[in-house]
Amino acid sequence: MFSLVMLPVASSSPRKAASSPLRFPILSLDERKLTPALGYAFSTKWLDPCESLVSILWKFGQANGLPGYIVARQLSADADPYEGVAPLAESIDIRRVCDTLLMSPKALRASLFIGAPRRRYCTIFRYCRKCVMRGYHSVLHQLETEVVCPAHQRPLETACRRCGFEAQCVLSARFLETPFRCSYCRAGYSYNVFSILKRRPMDKSERVAITRRYFERYLT
Numbered sequence: 001m002f003s004l005v006m007l008p009v010a011s012s013s014p015r016k017a018a019s020s021p022l023r024f025p026i027l028s029l030d031e032r033k034l035t036p037a038l039g040y041a042f043s044t045k046w047l048d049p050c051e052s053l054v055s056i057l058w059k060f061g062q063a064n065g066l067p068g069y070i071v072a073r074q075l076s077a078d079a080d081p082y083e084g085v086a087p088l089a090e091s092i093d094i095r096r097v098c099d100t101l102l103m104s105p106k107a108l109r110a111s112l113f114i115g116a117p118r119r120r121y122c123t124i125f126r127y128c129r130k131c132v133m134r135g136y137h138s139v140l141h142q143l144e145t146e147v148v149c150p151a152h153q154r155p156l157e158t159a160c161r162r163c164g165f166e167a168q169c170v171l172s173a174r175f176l177e178t179p180f181r182c183s184y185c186r187a188g189y190s191y192n193v194f195s196i197l198k199r200r201p202m203d204k205s206e207r208v209a210i211t212r213r214y215f216e217r218y219l220t
């Protein structure tokens with residue numbers, strides 16, 4: 001279903017590989033920057049159009065069982081992972097994140113919010129329950145001008161339905177620690193908590209609706 005972006009260096013000898021169990025590298029907990037040499041699973045095929053860096057990092061963290069502070073450290077060498085950084089191009093180290101996720105700078109920039117007046121983003125995390133169910137959060141969901149999800153026409157929500165907590169949309173260790181869940185009580189933001197193993201492609205009608213809205217909002 002998906003490919004590993006990086007696997008430990010394969011043996012050149014099939015016989016040796018067959019007789020030796022695969023050994024995955026152990027990540028040091030104070031590892032400041034993940035590199036492909038350390039080995040981790042990620043594929044840009046897991047991503048959908050106009051997906052925000054929030055859900056990209058949630059998928060990355062969930063797929064690799066990474067604690068939030070390790071994921072947050074991939075965003076900038078200088079930022080405090082517990083304080084976090086805003087998902088803005090000027091706040092994160094584009095090259096560093098591209099190296100980690102093997103994304104192009106263009107694709108990464110499309111997943112970030114823009115601090116421009118015309119496209120002001122909401123600093124409180126906003127989500128569509130149907131989108132979150134399939135592991136998706138869009139840059140469009142954070143635009144102040146959007147009140148419904150373009151794909152489902154459902155009102156965007158900010159509060160956890162269990163405890164009412166509203167999370168700041170800041171890429172901090174705490175926020176990244178709980179993929180697709182409330183970072184206060186850990187209840188899922190949707191009916192079922194997304195698992196990367198159950199990922200399914202976005203429906204064509206949803207893809208068209210999201211992409212059309214993105215063009216209307218960002219490129220006109």
Ligand SMILES: [Zn+2]
Nearest residue numbers: 128131149152
């Ligand atoms: Zn939706």
Ligand SMILES: [Zn+2]
Nearest residue numbers: 160163182185
């Ligand atoms: Zn909650």
